[in-house]
Amino acid sequence: xxxxxxxxxxxxxxxxxxxxxxxxxxxxxxxxxxxxxxxxxxxxxxxxxxxxxxxxxxxxxxxxxxxxxxxxxxxxxxxxxxxxxxxxxxxxxxxxxxxxxxxxxxxxxxxxxxxxxxxxxxxxxxxxxxxxxxxxxxxxxxxxxxxxxxxxxxxxxxxxxxxxxxxxxxxxxxxxxxxxxxxxxxxxxxxxxxxxxxxxxxxxxxxxxxxxxxxxxxxxxxxxxxxxxxxxxxxxxxxxxxxxxx
Numbered sequence: 001x002x003x004x005x006x007x008x009x010x011x012x013x014x015x016x017x018x019x020x021x022x023x024x025x026x027x028x029x030x031x032x033x034x035x036x037x038x039x040x041x042x043x044x045x046x047x048x049x050x051x052x053x054x055x056x057x058x059x060x061x062x063x064x065x066x067x068x069x070x071x072x073x074x075x076x077x078x079x080x081x082x083x084x085x086x087x088x089x090x091x092x093x094x095x096x097x098x099x100x101x102x103x104x105x106x107x108x109x110x111x112x113x114x115x116x117x118x119x120x121x122x123x124x125x126x127x128x129x130x131x132x133x134x135x136x137x138x139x140x141x142x143x144x145x146x147x148x149x150x151x152x153x154x155x156x157x158x159x160x161x162x163x164x165x166x167x168x169x170x171x172x173x174x175x176x177x178x179x180x181x182x183x184x185x186x187x188x189x190x191x192x193x194x195x196x197x198x199x200x201x202x203x204x205x206x207x208x209x210x211x212x213x214x215x216x217x218x219x220x221x222x223x224x225x226x227x228x229x230x231x232x233x234x235x236x237x238x239x240x241x242x243x244x245x246x
Contacts, residue, residue, distance in 0.1 A: 029083040033076070037102070037185070039134045040064075040072040046089060051076070052133030060093045073102040073137060073187035104137065104187035107153040107168065115227060118152050118171035120144055121220040123181070125170075125232035128215065132208060136191025136241035140170070140215065140232070142184045148175040153188050164199060165212040165236050166190075169229060172218065194241050210240035 038051040041058070048065050050058040051074070059081070068074060079094040087093060127141035142151075150173040159167045168190075193211060200209045214236050216229040 031081045031083065032078070033081070034078045036076040036079070037129055037139050038074050038076055038099075039137055039187075040068045040070055040074060041135065042070045050091065051094060052131075052135065054129065054131040054133065056081075056092060057133055058091045060089045060091045061097060062093070063095060063097050064099065068099070068101065071135070073104045073139070074099045075102055075185060102139070102185055102187050104189055105151060105153065106189045107155045107193070109155045109157050109193075111156065111158040113154050113156060113169045113171075113227075113229075115171060115218065118150075118173045118218070120146055120149055120172040120174040120218075122170065122172055122217040123219070125215065125217055126183075128233055128237055130237060130239045132240040132242050134239075135189075136194045136239060137187050137189045138213075138237075138239050139185060139187050142170075142172075142186055142217075144172055144182060144184070145178055145180055146172070146174045147177045147179050147182045147184075149173060149184070150175065151186055151188075153190075155190075155193065161212075161214075161236075163212065165214060166193065167214045167216065170215060170217040170232075190239055191241055194239060200243065207243040208240045209243045210238050212236045213239055 036053055038053045041050050041052055043050050043060070048060065048062050049068060049070070051061050052058055077098040077100060078096070080096040081092050081094060083092070085093055121144065123143040125140050125142055128138060130138035152171040152173070154169040154171065156167050156169060190211065194209050199211065200207065215232040217232060219228045219230055222228055
C-alpha cells in the first residue's frame with residue numbers, strides 16, 4: 001500500500017468540506033473525493049508537485065504540474081485516488097482533478113489595529129482549517145457582503161497570551177462588487193511568525209514548530225462607536241509547520 005502521512009495537528013472547524021465515495025469491487029479500490037483544501041509544494045526528489053492535505057498528507061498530482069506552483073493554495077473541487085496504483089511514487093496519486101486557486105495573503109504586525117478604509121463588516125467565519133501540510137498557512141471560510149474584498153490580517157504583537165497565544169484581527173475592504181451573504185474561502189500565511197522560534201514539539205521523530213492563535217474579525221461599529229471584534233472560534237487553534245532543520 002502507498003505511504004499515507006498521518007496528521008498530528010488536525011484543526012478543521014465546520015468547513016463543510018471533504019466529501020467522498022469509494023468503489024470497492026471488480027473495478028478496483030477507487031475513492032472519489034470532493035471539496036478538499038490543499039497547499040501546493042514541489043517534490044524535489046522525484047520532480048512534480050505534491051498537494052498537502054489534512055486527511056491524506058501529501059498527494060502526488062502530476063496532472064497539475066503546469067497549472068499550479070509551490071505555495072499556491074487550492075480548493076480541490078473533485079479528484080480520484082486509485083489505491084491499487086503500483087507506480088513508483090511513495091504517495092497516493094490524485095487524478096481526474098478539477099481545482100480552483102484560492103487567494104492568499106500574509107499578516108502585518110502592529111501594536112494597534114487601525115481600521116482605516118477596511119470598513120467592510122464581516123458577518124461571520126464559519127470554518128478554520130490548518131494542518132502541518134499547509135506550510136504555516138490556514139484557511140478561513142468568511143461571509144461578507146462583497147464578492148471580491150481585500151482582506152488585511154493584523155497580528156497584534158502586544159497582546160500575546162500567557163501561554164504565547166497570538167491574537168490576529170481580520171479586516172476587509174470593499175471592492176465595490178456588493179452582494180448579499182457571499183462566502184469566500186481565503187488563506188493566510190503566518191509561517192514567518194511560526195519560524196521565528198515559537199513553540200515546538202516532536203511527534204514520531206518529526207519536528208514541528210507551531211503557534212496557538214485566536215482569530216477575531218471586524219463585524220461593525222457598536223452604538224457607542226467602538227469597533228466590534230468577535231472571535232471566530234470559541235477556542236484557540238494551532239497553526240503548525242514541519243521543521244526540516246532537524
